[in-house]
Amino acid sequence: MGVLIYFICIICIAAMVYFTRSKTMQYLLTTLFIIVQLVFNYLLFFEKDFFTSIFFRPDALSSIFITILTITGITTLINSFVYFSKRNEHAIHRSIYLSSLFMLFACINGAFLSDNINILWILAEATTLCISLLIYHERHEESLEATWKYFFVSTIGLSFSFIGILLLNTATNVSGFSSLTFSALMSQQIQITNELLFQISFMLIVIGFSVKMGVFPLHTVCIDAHSVAPGPVSAIISTSLMNVGFVSVFRFFMLFSHTNLYIWINHVMLIIGVLSLLFATVYMLKVDNYKRLIAYSSIEHMGLISIGIAAGGIAYYAVIFHLIIHSLTKSSLFYQTSQFVGIYRSKHIDDTGGYFNISPSGGILVLLLFLVIMGIPPSGLFFTKFMIFQSLIASGYLWLVVIILILLVFILWGFGKNILHILFLKEPKEVEERKPKINPWENVPQFILLGLALYIGINPPDFLINIINEAIQYLPK
């Protein structure tokens, strides 16, 4: 019931923002949206029963990621208005942007909450529809190309996962689609009758959701989307949308984790993770577009997360913790890229330089974000990576840890070289003459996110530890 009310509220707000052209109304409706989202998030923690129905069921995993979505969502909206203020665009484009963003948030929230597997699929597909309108926002040739590729490949990919879901439905012998829920399947313990059927089903589901999660094999369209999307939209693709992919894959992983296919699915996740890491490394060394660079860094982190899922044990905890910090910091870095675009009017790394001079506060922010994202202590990502490696070594993969560490060194070099280029090299002549100004207040939301990430990383509060442990309690120890 609660989810339905929430959806109706958001659809109303999105419809109103679509039809209004005045800026004041847009501000008001955005504030209204934020209030609805905050109330929804609050009730999710304290009135769980209100949201429980045959299709939706709040649990610890969804609560964590919805809270992250609320936090990054608010900063995304603030940054979207900063982005609008620097561009001269039609009011209608702005209305389309805002209404698809609101619908996107609603669909992501629904996907986190859904217990019914088909509803999860429907909402994941709906996120594709909303996000493609957002990717297309700047309306030039390249954005058209990226939108087409993202939209087409995601739709085909998600069709694959639908085939997987249909096969899972056959294989599990449940009485109908309505009882194809995660909670029902988990409580009755899947009996593997036809191994091949389950294997094909899991493979198809993972391949399909890899579009959303940003891991091998369908990660490439995600990168293309990043390179043309507005900064705030990239931040959403790289955090909340990837979290949708992660949550979906993780839920299916949980379903299969108590069957005799456990070792096989671990191998699948491990291979996917290592290949994503490998692709990210190769491309980060040769990439010349800073948005694509940061996008490949997201692929790297999602690869590490797949490896963490495969490693098991303490790594399950580390994976969720990693995603929380990654979401907070990576979104900040993407918000900063819209400043880069404003200053340099180009997305090529060779055309950049001297960001530290132009905006000292922004320079410090980007430098700190770089250190946190690369997992240099005291960043929380250092501890999570450490836990993932610990768990890998415990399962006898020392050789793999060595390979991953070598790849990570290359990534540190590729990422560091380019970020330091943007920060410290002499600025191009054309930019020097133009003397672009950046208002330091624009960096405040990003500093808040960074501070939060640092605080959580160094001193994780007790309730966070408890809720993460609750989210992974079903998995084998």
Next chain:
Amino acid sequence: MSNLLIIIFLMSLFYIAISGRLFVCINLLILQGVLLFGVAFIALNEINIINLLVVLIETLFFKALILPYYIKKMVIKNKIKRQVSPFISGFSSLVVVSVLIILSFILGLYLQSPQLQLIYITAAFSGIMTGLFLIISRKDIIQHIIGYIVLENGIVLLSFSLGKETPMAVNAGILLDILISVLLFGLFMNKIVKTYKDLEIDKLNKLSD
């Protein structure tokens, strides 16, 4: 009876793979929609008004009427050339589709169970793989959309073969998603025609590393 319909469905896959004219492909989509309606109608255990309505909307109204009409309108509006331009010849396409059907048959032999009959799996997976083959082997974007719809038809056949009842909400959601996808495909296709004055996928090559 339903076996006959499924065999006609398989034959339509051959025809769609070798036909050199766009409108033939679109008419074959109409045929497939009607065939899917027949299969679903026979599979219905009892005539329940809601089930009948869902099946009617999903197949006849949606797959055989709206989508083909919409694609035809796009072709006429954008003055897209009516000739299909595949990368490989008709004969090779025929061979490929035959191989795909044989592969689906072998896969079906491994996967069949009391709930999942062999002929359904073979037809469904043949549809899915032929759809993918159409997407890979054609240059035009409109052909890609047709390939996607063939793939969707295969999936719908697979879901019918499960013979389980689907709640209205879930079914409506799936339908709505696919409908909006195709509408958005059309929207972006119009933009591509306007921007590039052409529909060939080779033009979309700006983004790479």
